[in-house]
Amino acid sequence: MKLKKIGAAVLATAVMLGSIGIGDVYAIEQQKNISVYTNNHIITPFWSEIINILPSISASGNAINPKVYIEAKSPSASIIGTMYLEKYSSGRWVNVTSWSLKGTGSLSSSKSYSGTLNTKYRTRVVVTINGETAEAVSAPCET
Amino acid sequence: MSRTIDIIMKDVCELSFQDELHKISESDTNDIVYETLSKEHISILAKKIGLLPFEYRSILFFRYCFRSTPYETDKILKTENSKSKLYYIQKMLSNLMGIQNSLIDNNSMGEACKLSLPDEMKDYDNIEALKKPVYTKSFRKKLKEFNISQSNNNIYLSIAKKAAIFILIFIMSLSTVLVFNTEARTKLFNWIIEKFPKYSIFTSQNANEDTEQVDLSSFKIKYIPAGFELYNIHEMGNIVIYNYISKNNYILTVKLLIPLGEIKSYYDTENAVIEEFIFKESQAYIWQTDGITYLLWHWSGVDFHITGNLNKDEIIKIAENISK
Known part of the structure; x- marks a missing residue:
């Protein structure tokens, strides 16, 4: 049951991340140069x-x-x-x-x-x- | 779905699957006829998918939602024989839908899985593991790796699949089940990329491997495009860099680095699309900007970087012809 929950958590999180969109989830690009x-x-x-x-x-x-x-x-x-x-x-x-x-x-x-x-x-x-x-x-x- | 029903379904399916395996091995898959379902039937199919045992639902979701191959699914979920199971599930669902002599086609399966997956999530809204996740520093760093575009057309699903692998490994590591599954991690997590508007910093994360035995001189570059000549070698202990030049001042550089610690490489990536792919069983990156092609990958305990005024095919050909 624990494995089931873990697996479901994986799927749920993956879909949640995907549904938000790449640009939103992974928008960690640093918008500055090193000056x-x-x-x-x-x-x-x-x-x-x-x-x-x-x-x-x-x-x-x-x-x-x-x-x-x-x-x-x-x-x-x-x-x-x-x-x-x-x-x-x-x-x-x-x-x-x-x-x-x-x-x-x-x-x-x-x-x-x-x-x-x-x-x-x-x-x-x-x-x-x-x-x-x-x-x-x-x-x-x-x- | 209650746990009791789930357990019963699992046992029944296991017995049925073993029987079906023999028939699958004897059947000719070329003769299979596929049937497309209507939207109404896809909706019904989605509900039937929700009644399948957890393992079977996972196999379906990994195949049709995350585009994983059965081989990848087996490695990630630690399942066995996903390919046959997938066929078996497809046949079982077809029978459940009243289709006797053909199978539900992949598009219908995919749509049904996508409908079923959100329902799957509803049951797990209260999972404690997701309430307050505590990410390690290294995990947060590794998330940066996703800030890369892929050449794959279906980028959404590909990223979702990777997120699934990521989180699977992370969560499993807490329960010490998959903590030693380093093979998947090696393939996916051995670079960190920090993107800036003009350039990116590639940090190799391959230092955990046994690099003591690596001898950079044992690697041979067996193909260099015609017209290029070696004019400089930079040797700095764990780093060897070969500079080539052509008569028209085109440049080609091959770097070999033993990642003894975190090595940060600053590269020009302005207006470039960094493509990610698997090369020599490792994660590789290739991009082009300002007439120069860049390729990075890891192999046999060494980070390789190739840059030059050449097209992608030539750069990859050089990479393919590095051996030891």
């Missing part, structure tokens, strides 16, 4: 020059390894930017250190940093490709 505050200007990226930004971070003990891969739509596009290592402290993300990025068409960067145990870190990247600026943040990683 970048730099040099007293708010820059909203258009992604007309960028194919992919791939920030990531991994940790082994207190050794932290922030990485990023950036790819432009044009193989001759100029890419400049900064990769930031941030840690979570007192309820907010604060900058720990940063590295400059520069390349053409695509670039990758992988760095090492000796961090503090039991601390959350993340990689943040601010990049400009042919004058178009965008920001990307990795998932957090705990040492």
Whole structure:
């Protein structure tokens, strides 16, 4: 009987979700861009020059390894930017250190940093490709 | 319907079904004649469906309302032989409707199921499990995955089916019945997509697999379209990226990523329709924008991303020709 109820709950919920409509139920699309505050200007990226930004971070003990891969739509596009290592402290993300990025068409960067145990870190990247600026943040990683 | 009647119906149907199985196996399904019912008869059929045992009603609803194949139904509901049971139910209902030498056609069955399903729901308005559902963080995150359009024409039913699978797995996990049914979850829930107007963030959720043994160098890209040449390789431990370029500056990039943690990939998806499909037994996404085709999927412990100035067929051909 329990299985019956569970199954019926599944069907009922599925139909209920379906009857409301895809647009209503799953309308979780975030209607904003990530804006970048730099040099007293708010820059909203258009992604007309960028194919992919791939920030990531991994940790082994207190050794932290922030990485990023950036790819432009044009193989001759100029890419400049900064990769930031941030840690979570007192309820907010604060900058720990940063590295400059520069390349053409695509670039990758992988760095090492000796961090503090039991601390959350993340990689943040601010990049400009042919004058178009965008920001990307990795998932957090705990040492 | 009282529980007693339900139990009796279940037992009777079980006995009858076993007898009918032999006849089904011997019959030639090509000779079946189907009959379309009138609206009045469809309404009657819907009421008869409501009298069927729970398992049979579920099989019908999964087939005709959620468009699940019998194979999928068996996996989701943990039933057996849904295909034969479906035929048996169809034949039984046809007999109950006074049709002796033919079967009710699928359209009539579908309409009757859709009429019957809301009635099914009425009995369960007071289910405690639905009163105050407590969703886990990971479940809420996984719901985001539905914010994707599908290439399937019948998107409504497809989404409803997935919702059913979702909730089934979630609720079952509370009762520890289906908590270890990771196969269904692996196929459906291994990416989270956050959509923004200009781009989307794809987060791989495949880190639970045993990735220790994965060697990215063991994967070979055996097909690259004519005219493209490898000009750069980015190696970053658990990530290897191959950049190709053609003489007319068309680009092609193949990424191989071992998902040791959550990897977030920001991709241009402006004005793009992200299509979802099953590729190499995993959930895959493909879309096109600004002359570039994008394909993401997971296979053998590795996330694969292909982007390039190529059409979908070529991108998929490259993907199909990655082996180890």
